[in-house]
Amino acid sequence: MLEEIKPDLSQRACYSDPPGASLSAFSVVIPVFNEEEGITSTLDRLQEQLKGVPCPYEIVVVNDGSTDCSGPILRDRTDIRLVEHSTNLGYGAALKTGIRVAQYPLIVITDADGTYPNDRIPDLVAQASQADMVVGARIGANIQYPTIRKIPKWFLVRFAQWLTKTRIPDLNSGLRVFRKSVVERFLSILPDTFSFTTTITIALLTNRYIVRYVPIDYYPRLGKSKIKPIRDTLRFIQLILRTGIYFAPLRVFLPIAGIFYIGALITLYQDIFDRRDLTERTLILFVTATQIGMFALLADMIDKRSERF
DSSP, X not given: OEEEEOOOOTTXXXXXXXXXXXXXXEEEEEEESXXXXXXXXXXXXXXXXXXXXXXXXXXXXXXXXXXXXXXXXXXXXXXXXXXXXXXOOOHHHHHHHHHHHOOSSEEEEXXXXXXXXXXXXXXXXXXGXXXXXXXXXXXXXXXXXXXXXXXXXXXXXXXXXXXXXXXXXXXXXXXXXXXXXXXXXGTTTSOSSTTHHHHHHHHHHHTTOOEEEEEOOBOOOSSOOOOOHHHXXXXXXXXXXXXXXXXXXXXXXXXXXXXXXXXXXXXXXXXXXXXXXXXXXXXXXXXXXXXXXXXXXXXXXXXXXXXXX
């Protein structure tokens, strides 16, 4: 159940597109779940950072069933559009709600915990004129990122790069700009969890959309993190595999088929020179490899012919 609280924007300056303006109108979507410690300062700074941008904008905040004081804090503000989930549905679900209600063609997503340099939003929006998605890559000079999250992320990024055949400086940055019309095509397959950003990155890259990366800084969060490293890493792996199978089946299945073919060749060599007989193990490995290979080709053909996106 969703409830939208309309803001009073009479105190906010209105902007029109001046001649030669490089910014298009944009909606900033911020998911909030139990962020009472940081949400006020984050929104105050964001309003100050966006003050004077030469285009219309709005700030859409999705209160994702917060159980602390985040709800009352947000309801007292008149400078945002507030949408509320009656229960906690997840980071991705909150983003999808915000994207659906956003009124402008460009969507900016950022976090409520003060970790991202929101003063870079106008720069990212400007670069979105030449791309379908612009990602704030956390590779700037000032990066404060927990070490425990760096190790699994290193492997996940390389697996995603292998799937997409593209270098990915930051797989799941939460500060990015994308076209609403593009992301709406993928909403039905995007997860309701923290894997939203990972999935949309792989989905756009495997479908040959233009994705640009811009270096940004990353700061310590305000309040307690909702990320659980082991659980969320396992979910990331599952989502990457599922997204890879969905968009790049050959990249997932052909290596598996190749492993079975190599096993079949090894056992065939042993059958010919050691056992002097063709064994069932060789036949099973060969048939399995062939079936996986044919399944991969069929899945790829279906993916190419469907032209969903």
